[in-house]
Amino acid sequence: MDIIIIAIIIVILFSLGSALVGMIRGGEKGSDKMFKSLRLRISLSVFLFIMLMFASYMGWIEPNNVLPTQ
Amino acid sequence: MSNQNYYIPHGTYWPIIGSIGISITFVGLANLMHEVSWGAPVMGLGLTILVFMLFGWLGTVVNESISGTYNKQVDRSFRWGMSWFIFSEVMFFAAFFGALFYARILSVPWLGGADNNMFTPELWEGFKATWPLINTPGAIGQSGTTFSTDFILVDTWGLPAINTALLLSSGVTITYAHHALRKGHRNALIAWMIATIALGVLFLGFQITEYGHAYHDGLKLTSGIYGSTFYLLTGFHGFHVTVGAIMLTVILYRIQKGHFNSENHFAFEGVAWYWHFVDVVWLGLFVFVYWI
Numbered sequence: 589m590d591i592i593i594i595a596i597i598i599v600i601l602f603s604l605g606s607a608l609v610g611m612i613r614g615g616e617k618g619s620d621k622m623f624k625s626l627r628l629r630i631s632l633s634v635f636l637f638i639m640l641m642f643a644s645y646m647g648w649i650e651p652n653n654v655l656p657t658q
Numbered sequence: 659m660s661n662q663n664y665y666i667p668h669g670t671y672w673p674i675i676g677s678i679g680i681s682i683t684f685v686g687l688a689n690l691m692h693e694v695s696w697g698a699p700v701m702g703l704g705l706t707i708l709v710f711m712l713f714g715w716l717g718t719v720v721n722e723s724i725s726g727t728y729n730k731q732v733d734r735s736f737r738w739g740m741s742w743f744i745f746s747e748v749m750f751f752a753a754f755f756g757a758l759f760y761a762r763i764l765s766v767p768w769l770g771g772a773d774n775n776m777f778t779p780e781l782w783e784g785f786k787a788t789w790p791l792i793n794t795p796g797a798i799g800q801s802g803t804t805f806s807t808d809f810i811l812v813d814t815w816g817l818p819a820i821n822t823a824l825l826l827s828s829g830v831t832i833t834y835a836h837h838a839l840r841k842g843h844r845n846a847l848i849a850w851m852i853a854t855i856a857l858g859v860l861f862l863g864f865q866i867t868e869y870g871h872a873y874h875d876g877l878k879l880t881s882g883i884y885g886s887t888f889y890l891l892t893g894f895h896g897f898h899v900t901v902g903a904i905m906l907t908v909i910l911y912r913i914q915k916g917h918f919n920s921e922n923h924f925a926f927e928g929v930a931w932y933w934h935f936v937d938v939v940w941l942g943l944f945v946f947v948y949w950i
Contacts, residue, residue: 590950593945593949594950597941597945600938600941601938604935604938607931607934608744608931611737611740611927611931612737612738612740612741614733614734614924616921619840619921619927622927623837623840626930626934627833629934629938630830630934630937633826633829633938633941634829636941636945637822637823637941640945640949641819651948651949
């Protein structure tokens, strides 16, 4: 499961990077590339969040215990 | 875009005002750290000058842009300037995420005797390599030799998940705003921008609440390597959300002034990318701090 999560994060980072390339290039083409890449990155992020919810609900993954007691 | 020679600003006084502001800020900060009484007000004065400089300088740039002083070459230089700024931001967060990974995957297991460090547990009696580590052995202020790591389960689906949902929603709304701008739908653009800013502010409100809970439950900046990395990462992220929300507000003001059209809106693109970046950083935090 961890591998799938990390793989999705890598694709998200890649699309964010691709949007940056589009922004630096500018013009109609660059602007188009930027928008499409950002749309892909937000879609994947929302998908990852929903997937985490579902996987947690199904008991496939457990969240970290985050708050220590002293 | 009328002028085809590279535009060079003449007679501008903003850089020297900025330098004076920064100098006064650091004189104030240094004295504040030495607990000198006038440190804080002097630092406040320096920051005020800096904010004044930012408004003045960026205002000048906006006016020059609207008046058509800039050509394609200047446009390219803005894009490259933004990309270097982004590079520095990526490296900044890479350093903090790097610290988190290094502590968690390498140095804490080493302290517990992993790899070829079989003698290190002798140094710290009773130490077991666990994560989150809230009592780093040998750290300044580390009390006694107790490394007990008892944890209460906190519902990750509580505030952290609500905040993730809020920030992801703001990522969706800014994407719709971007789409509306490219299609020339002005009213939709303004509505989506307001929604994005509101979601960002709501995120900050919840983040402050979460800090309150965590602090109350004993998780502090001094709570070992976990406390330090947790607060530095989430704190700097929160600061970036604040800066992003301010930039979005400025862009909203400029949209209402009619500064952008469907082809020419680099300022919007820069801020939109920054917002997406801050969103991705949070997603990384949510996944690596709370899940993996």
